[in-house]
Amino acid sequence: MSERSLFGRAFVDGAVRDDILVVMNQGRITDVARVANPPAGAHRTHGLIVPGFIDMHIHGGDGADFMDADEDASRRILRFHARHGTTTVAATTLSSSAADLSRAVGTIAAAAADNVPGAAEICGIHLEGPYINRRNAGAQDVTSIRPADIQEIEALIASAPRLRWVITLAPEIEGARALIEHFRGRVLFSIGHTSGDFADAVAALEWGASHFTHLFNAMTGMHHREPGVVGAALVSASATAEIIADGVHVHPAVMRIATALLPHRVALVTDAIRACGLDEGKYKLYGYEITVADGTARLANGTLAGSVLTMARAVQNMVELAGLPIETVIPLATEVPARILGVADRKGKLERGYDADVAILTPRFHVEKAFARGEEVRG
Ligand SMILES: [Zn+2]
Structure with missing residues (x-):
């Protein structure tokens, strides 16, 4: 891979700045600088150059699902989302x-080891269940839900030890506390698909959980006399939380409320x-038939x-539906998830030495071009 450079408006050091040259070489960003005259070979854009997005909760796309346990399916997903x-x-x-x-974890580990430039990189595995509460299962297969099992997780981690592990679980189910305390520091535990109350969530944070899976969805909401799992998230001093910013899972006003109450702690997913x-x-x-209609x-x-x-689209919705400034929104899809996943030293920013993961957004938030580890993502 030879040197490539992009020139235009860019999100750098927390602000949108003009006349920025981003130079990429050998999969890395080798320079980010404000220049008066870009070199002749630079790609000039009228879009906004941003760090590539990081999605910590993603099952599939383009007809493929990570549960298919198929390497071609994984490649499809990684290419499709890189184009976006x-x-x-x-x-x-x-x-x-x-x-x-x-089987799914084994296939994900193999796809992660492949790590083909020009497609999204798998830096972690997020187990959404099976240690959840069947009363808040959402679309998860209830027959697969079971008590937390330390042995099962030991074996899964052993098959992909180099990846970051995230486990969504319900703190009130059998074995949850022992699992969190056993793997604390090795696994990021996320509270979700839970019927627990405020006290259950606060206890789980004390055991070592630190994140909330799709905040507001598949958990107890906030009531002024029983703050619920949502209340525990919003009052926490350090926990992070995911938001599905499609405008349907969470009302745009609530997307704003969460962003205000959890500054730099909301990860768009x-x-x-x-x-x-x-x-x-x-x-x-997995397990069910679903219908997609009206988005x-x-x-x-x-x-x-x-x-x-x-x-x-999530970024677009945070700006256009929730009314948040782009400078507030971009970090929620880049820096914040990078920090949560432990890759903030190489991903989530346009900065010298970082991976050359870059997207160019049009004014209507379409992706004009994207680069993954320096390689342009092809349609
Ligand atoms: Zn999910």
């Missing part, structure tokens, strides 16, 4: 049988499923089942 500006992901699984979960990028219609999610994915009973959101 996402250059790093925590591949996310669903509640499933032990055998299916182990897509929770995208295989239908993302395809026509509306019927699709399989939302639902079970037959109306329960939301992931999303068909891309991260570029």
